[in-house]
Amino acid sequence: MTIRITDPLFLLSAQTGLSVTELRAEAAEGNPDVNKPQEVLQTGEPIPILFARFRNGSGGVMVHPKMTEGYFANDIQEEEFSSDNGATTFIRPKQTVELKYLLVLSEGCLPLVQIRDLYFGGCRKGTFHQACNGRAGTWTPGNDWDDYLAGTIEPDSSGYYPISFATINPGQAKRAGDFIYYKDTDGLSTASQHVLPYIENNFPTFCGTSGSYDGLTTLSFEYETELKDGGDPLNAMRSISLFVRNGLSVTRLVDGVTNESDNYVDLAKYLFQSGNRLADDLIDNSSLTTSAKFTDANGFLFNGVLTQSQNLSDWLQATSPNFLLRLTNTGGKFGLIPRLPYNTDFTIKTTAVVPRITFTEEHILDDGFQAEYISLEDREPVCFVVQWRQQDEGAYGIVRTVEVRYEGEAAGGPFLDIDMSGYCTNEDHAVKLGTFRLAQRKFITHHLRLTVRERNYNSILVVGDLVRVRLRRETNEGEVAYHDKVYEINRIDKTFESKIIYDLTHFPIDSQGRSLIARAVDGASGAGNTIDVGESVVDCDENSSTGNDTVGTDSGGGGTPPDSGDTAIDIPQPDDDDSPFPDGPDLDNQPEDELVPEDPIDQPFNGTIGGFNGDAGDTLDFSPGCANPRITWYKVDPVTGEKIIIKGPGVGTTLDVVEALEAGAEMIYAEGCCPDPSTSSGYGVCVDSEEIDLSDIIDEIESCPGGGDAGGQGGSTKVSDAGTAYPASFTFTWTAYVIRDRFIISGAATYDTGFVAGENIAVTVQKTSANRYITVQVQAPTEGTAWNYSVGCAS
């Protein structure tokens, strides 16, 4: 049996992105962070994805790439001054620090960065080189602090430093305690002797080892700057900022060109394909191309960087509505479709829409109409606060907010934030998105689930199509009304059982059949002004702020990367496939005990009867394995197999063999039952003993007539054959001579002579059963006595 479960209709609002999840109040993603210290890329941290395209004076993104390697050194540089146009000069030594960073920009290969777009702190400084699939720059990471010193002067035994500039050559420096003694390159007079404060080394000593940087874009930065007296050298480690005009190179869906892109759909496709997440066959290129043209035509562009690790599906679900797109899965293929109708040039369509088909009573099955109205929280008037990024060329992005609300509504809130500042650089985009969200809440009132019979529309309609539902409703006699609305298909459930289930979302239209939401979005636009960001003009640039010169391409330096054997292990593919057990699946020849070990619990009970030595005088007992068992003795008819109780039941009952013989038994067994207070009988499950064959004992008994015995003091007990006749009697002849003895017959007959004396006394004994065996017990306690007897055949 197959159980089909369809998601409840009320979930459709959330599933299709109609509901807005209010963000936690936090700083917008796109806020700049300019003067922070340079950050380090830590092992395991995601490699950023830069996706941007600067065009038409807009776009691009400012980023702060993280470093993986560094080089730090200090030195003394000389600065020459003159107050008389060079007639006389003097030298001022200055302590400098040399900084070199290796930065990871992005996965993939980025076009060469322009020099004017690179900042050290807030100023354009330093020398840069860029490389793809390798390490930029030719330097080696390390910390060479104080390597420029010619030596260190140690204090003498009195604690004084024996300083003499005579021992310092021009251009040399020596350290003595907390000071540096430097003789400048003139070295001619005392004016060339300088005493400078010593600056401690606070730079890292673990400076990075380099790696392959395979598939990454790297940037090398080199810069030497003066260390101010008393300053912490680490303060010199400003962060590098980079205005990325052109990000990752992809094949653009809009024009087929392989280059940078700002199209969200290109990014989505790149993310689908990268890392072999989805095979090409699982990507709906048709819908992606349509969506790419839709976002391109309407200016819904992406200029941002992905740095936070997150699930791709979640990210697409969260961000695609901001581009007025809907993530789809049709026929197993992932795609994106526009959320608004569009013209042939992919601009938003504001003219009348044409439904693909009209559903009427003819199509809908019984109980095939279910409406779910959108809840209050998704319809309440709100003000959307859309955050976007004013991204001026070559500058830090400034987060802008725009409040979008209907006139006269939600003046004091509630406010719903939509943070697009990480990637939206277009005010119109932000305003249209806010309007779209607002119009959805205002106009869309319900969802519909239609269950219809299969018709040819099962191959015509696809997710995203518009359909009309026109149903006649008669609530009062003579009063006819129609449910006549347009819907967008959100979900199609094809059951292959003669019915199709469509989940639809109300598509509001005006009296001319034009989409209300599309018209609202199309008509919305921002003020188009650039907000003054309050930037003070401080010209600290050392590099040009104009021109298109790009950074250098030197590469190949670096430290000693870890050996590949220490960073990756390729496990060899196994040669063998999973196979059946080597002796094959035929178990017929398998020893049984090799299949499954014997389980003693599941084995039959093999309780044995105790006390049996093959003698007629034996007394038998049986234990089923518990204390105080209830024992019942049975004889088994050798012909019919009938089981007849010969003794018991009784607690611990034993059986004499003679009793069995007297009862005419040839085969006997015992039944033992263990006590079980939980049962009404007081005993639990009973088990049977093995069967004992008494035929050997019987064979030793002489057939009648002929049975008898003789002896002296002590007497005897012996089984004799008296014949099977019954009712009948037999002759018992005894001799006790003069000392009295006693003869007792039991079994198939009962007789007791008492203590008697005499010779050849014959008595007739009546049988009491048809059994043939009797037991004759002779009691002869007196010393010197002698006795004998014989048993005749019953007749």
Added chain:
Amino acid sequence: MSNRGQAQYLRIYEPGGSDYRLIQNFYVNTDVTVSSKTYSYFPFEWSGVQESSALSGQTVSLRMPATSLAINSFESAFKEHRLCVVSAFEFDTRVGVSAPQSGQTLIAEFVGYVSRMNASFTELVVELGSTLAPVGAQIPFRTATNELVGVPIQL
């Protein structure tokens, strides 16, 4: 009485793109040719497909007898990550049911990998889907490894 007939076709690809298995469930004990591909008969059941903009229902189920053919085919597809395409065609049964009609209509198609299987000793249920799942679908997908960046600087 409906004249609507529906035949379902399953195509399992080799890793290189050629065909590994072609089966259909309508033309009993008959090999039929559709789009130059010859499909042999095997009684599987495709219980339906959901096309959605809600990202739910991203899998479809195929149910079939657990014959050696089925088990070998799908265990292999499962292990080798073979791509599977299941298609449903619709046609007018009055025109004929002995062979696929040239004018039949594709009403549903699903592409995916064998994402899940379960079975009794007599029945095999195969779930087709794709792997845009919470595991293995993080972005950005590359991280700073020792191979890529070595041992980074420690500030």
